[in-house]
Amino acid sequence: MYPRLVIDLKKVKNNLDKITEMVKGSGCSLMIVTKGYCADMEIYKLLEESNIDYLADSRIQNLRKYEGTKKERVLLRLPMMSEAEEVVAHADLSLNSEIETIRKLNEAAINQNKKHKILLMIDLGDLREGIFFKDEDEIYHVVEEILKLSNIELYGLGVNLTCYGAVIPKQDNLSILVEIAVKIEKKFNIKLQMLSGGNSSSVYLIDKKELPEGINNLRVGEAFLLGDETAYSQMLEGFYDDAFTLEAEIIELKEKQSVPIGETGVDAFGNKPVYEDLGVIKRAIIAVGRQDVDPDNLHPIDSEISILGASSDHLILNMNNTDKKYKVGDVVKFKLSYSSLLRATTSSYVEKIYLR
Numbered sequence: 001m002y003p004r005l006v007i008d009l010k011k012v013k014n015n016l017d018k019i020t021e022m023v024k025g026s027g028c029s030l031m032i033v034t035k036g037y038c039a040d041m042e043i044y045k046l047l048e049e050s051n052i053d054y055l056a057d058s059r060i061q062n063l064r065k066y067e068g069t070k071k072e073r074v075l076l077r078l079p080m081m082s083e084a085e086e087v088v089a090h091a092d093l094s095l096n097s098e099i100e101t102i103r104k105l106n107e108a109a110i111n112q113n114k115k116h117k118i119l120l121m122i123d124l125g126d127l128r129e130g131i132f133f134k135d136e137d138e139i140y141h142v143v144e145e146i147l148k149l150s151n152i153e154l155y156g157l158g159v160n161l162t163c164y165g166a167v168i169p170k171q172d173n174l175s176i177l178v179e180i181a182v183k184i185e186k187k188f189n190i191k192l193q194m195l196s197g198g199n200s201s202s203v204y205l206i207d208k209k210e211l212p213e214g215i216n217n218l219r220v221g222e223a224f225l226l227g228d229e230t231a232y233s234q235m236l237e238g239f240y241d242d243a244f245t246l247e248a249e250i251i252e253l254k255e256k257q258s259v260p261i262g263e264t265g266v267d268a269f270g271n272k273p274v275y276e277d278l279g280v281i282k283r284a285i286i287a288v289g290r291q292d293v294d295p296d297n298l299h300p301i302d303s304e305i306s307i308l309g310a311s312s313d314h315l316i317l318n319m320n321n322t323d324k325k326y327k328v329g330d331v332v333k334f335k336l337s338y339s340s341l342l343r344a345t346t347s348s349y350v351e352k353i354y355l356r
Contacts, residue, residue, distance in 0.1 A: 002331065003248040003288040004351040005344050007037075011243035012225075013046050018238050019203075019224045020051050026206045031056040031074055033199070033221030036338060037244075038345040039065050042354055047071070054093070056219055063090045076219065078121070078129050084108040093117040095158055097130050099145050102152060109151035117155035119196055120146070122180060124173045126165035130158075133176055136183075143184055156194030156217075157181050162201035168231045169202040171210040178214035200224075201231040222338045230338075244341055245301070246293065246334040246350075248315065252285040253328050258308075258318075268311050281320040286332055289313040292347040297337035305332065 016032070023030045031054035032047055034040075039062035047055060048069060057063050058077035066073055067090070075094040079087045084104040087094055089112060096102050096118045109116040120142065123130030131139050146154045159177050161169045174197050181192050197215035200223035205211040222230050227239025235241060258278040266272050269290065289295075295310035304322035307315065319326060326332070336344065344350045 001351045003246060003286075003292060003344075003349070004353050006245045006247060006353045006355060007040070007042070008240075008243050008245075008355040009042060009046065010355065011240040012043055015224050015227055015239050015243060016046055016050055016052075018236070019220055022203070022206055022236075023218050023220060024051065026211060027216060028197075028211075029053040029194070029217045031196075031217065031219040032224060033057065033076065033219055034062060035059060035076070036221045036225050036342050036345070038062065038342075040345065040352070041065065042352075060086045060090055074219075079105065085111070088112050088114055088116050091116075093119065093155060095119050095121050095129070097121045097123075099142050102142075102146055103149065106149040106152045115151055115153055117153045118146070119156050119158035119194060120154060121158050121160065122177055124159050124161065124167070124176055126159075126161045126163070126167040128160050128164040130160065133180065136180075139180065139184070140187065143188060147188060147190070154190070154192070156192040156196065157184075158194075158196035158217075158219075159198055161198050162230055163199065169198050169205060171205070171212055174198070174202070174205075174215055175212045178212050181214065200229055203229040203236070204231050204234065225341065226336075226338060242335050244336055244344075246288070246298065246336055246340070246344055247331050248286040248288040248334075250284045250326060250328050250330050250332060251287045251314075253282070253319070253326060255280055255282050257281075267309075273309060278318070278320070281318055283308065284317040284319045284326065284332070286315045286317065287313070288315050288350070292350050293336070293344050294339040294342075297340040299335040299337070301333045301335060 030052045032052045034057045054074045055066050055071045056074035056076050063073045072092040075091040079094050079101055081101050081104045085108045088108040105116050121130035123132045161167050181195055194217050195215050196217040199219050203223045227241045228235050257280050259275045289312045290310050291312045306318045308318050309316050
């Protein structure tokens with residue numbers, strides 16, 4: 001059945017081995033982020049037998065799949081207060097920034113007779129989660145309150161960069177996290193076990209030998225899956241960018257003009273599209289759409305094909321420049337960027353096929 005996602009497990013294993021060697025060789029522990037492929041269980045089998053330290057995901061539903069794992073489980077998205085019991089039940093460690101939520105986690109941990117570890121998130125300027133780094137009084141207040149909780153362990157500090165504000169991790173901004181940790185340790189006479197220095201956008205600092213001393217953990221998804229660091233979108237040496245490919249079937253192939261006729265408003269997603277007048281062109285419609293993929297982050301393997309646009313169920317392609325003789329019923333293949341992979345693996349309408 002099409003559309004389908006073809007997962008080359010040998011290439012996935014290669015990328016896993018490479019990122020493990022790179023990150024752990026730098027002295028950091030490694031969290032592999034599994035949300036990018038919706039916690040696929042065939043990939044999980046590779047992770048379980050690997051030398052990684054943590055399975056990390058933003059969804060409790062995915063962490064629940066890993067019951068019985070030998071790895072520690074980490075909830076990446078800040079917990080909802082309403083899911084505190086589930087978080088403690090299915091995650092060994094969670095990322096937090098709100099003391100009221102941490103108190104809820106403590107209550108859940110007491111109920112379950114567990115100790116729950118947390119990373120207190122610090123916002124270094126990307127403006128997503130975390131206590132703002134300049135607000136030392138709030139940081140100290142929250143730390144003081146955490147240390148009063150019987151079943152919560154303040155395991156360390158973490159930061160997220162690039163995902164929202166696109167701020168690139170550097171030696172100078174990550175060093176601020178280390179400085180905050182040193183001040184906390186001195187003020188409260190404690191030892192923080194982990195300083196988590198970000199995600200795939202921090203990986204490039206390893207080769208440059210600019211990862212600050214004291215950073216001892218990275219949370220890696222895209223670099224493992226697609227072989228690129230996300231600060232400057234550079235391919236990592238020895239990695240594959242095509243461990244995942246999307247295949248979709250042509251359901252219409254006709255010559256039509258390239259600009260719609262009549263007054264145009266907004267499309268099905270509320271956007272006002274702009275069309276380039278290319279004259280009459282050969283256009284293919286394939287049976288996959290925005291419900292299943294992000295069309296702006298699909299890359300036809302036949303480089304002479306270009307994407308014109310998409311609706312919820314249809315992807316429209318310009319076939320004018322390709323020399324290949326496509327016909328209705330043929331399959332078009334694509335490499336995927338992260339957002340398309342995320343959507344394709346989440347969609348129940350995209351079948352998964354494994355190459356072993």
